[in-house]
Amino acid sequence: MSTRRDELATTAARLFAERGFHGTSMGDLAEAMGVQKASLYSLTTSKQELLYRAMRDGADAFHAGLDAIPEELPALERIRLALRSHLRVVSEQLDVATVFTREWRYLEDAHRDEILAERRRYEERVRRLFSDGVEAGALRSDLDVGAATLLVLSAANWAYTWLAPGRDTDGLAERFTAILVDGIRGYATPA
Numbered sequence: 001m002s003t004r005r006d007e008l009a010t011t012a013a014r015l016f017a018e019r020g021f022h023g024t025s026m027g028d029l030a031e032a033m034g035v036q037k038a039s040l041y042s043l044t045t046s047k048q049e050l051l052y053r054a055m056r057d058g059a060d061a062f063h064a065g066l067d068a069i070p071e072e073l074p075a076l077e078r079i080r081l082a083l084r085s086h087l088r089v090v091s092e093q094l095d096v097a098t099v100f101t102r103e104w105r106y107l108e109d110a111h112r113d114e115i116l117a118e119r120r121r122y123e124e125r126v127r128r129l130f131s132d133g134v135e136a137g138a139l140r141s142d143l144d145v146g147a148a149t150l151l152v153l154s155a156a157n158w159a160y161t162w163l164a165p166g167r168d169t170d171g172l173a174e175r176f177t178a179i180l181v182d183g184i185r186g187y188a189t190p191a
Helices: 004-019 026-033 047-067 075-092 094-102 109-135 145-161 170-185
Strands: none
Touching: 004 026, 004 047, 004 094, 026 047, 047 075, 047 094, 047 109, 075 094, 075 109, 075 145, 075 170, 094 145, 109 145, 145 170
């Protein structure tokens, strides 16, 4: 059951995605909710808190996608499924994914530190998939794992700029895998 706090969080994520954090005022949020600005403060302490909640929701969604991938699968299959889950989060939670990708720099203090740590942890988890692929001989032995990770995450992260909400992303993930992963698999050394 959705609460007014949840509704406010959803509205804030939508407006932050559309207008940016600094382009959205508490007055804008109140108008979108159909309430007086003062009544918003019974639901949140600040616009900063709403930004943090959108960031936390984004981090949780992206990590949950990786958590669902069985560790026993071959590295290339885990990379494919990671791309699939990442694009699914962007498609199904476009506002949150947009805010998570673009607006993090406006967080303050401990919340900023926490979300930056979550972003680094996510990147490291994806990097580990590529390292596993190199170690298993499924990816080229001279692969720059850091550059491969950044390339894949950059492509997947920017999907928020063109991916339509609710789009079936499985086929898109397959094409991304074919272009990005198969393209770097070329000189794999058998294990």
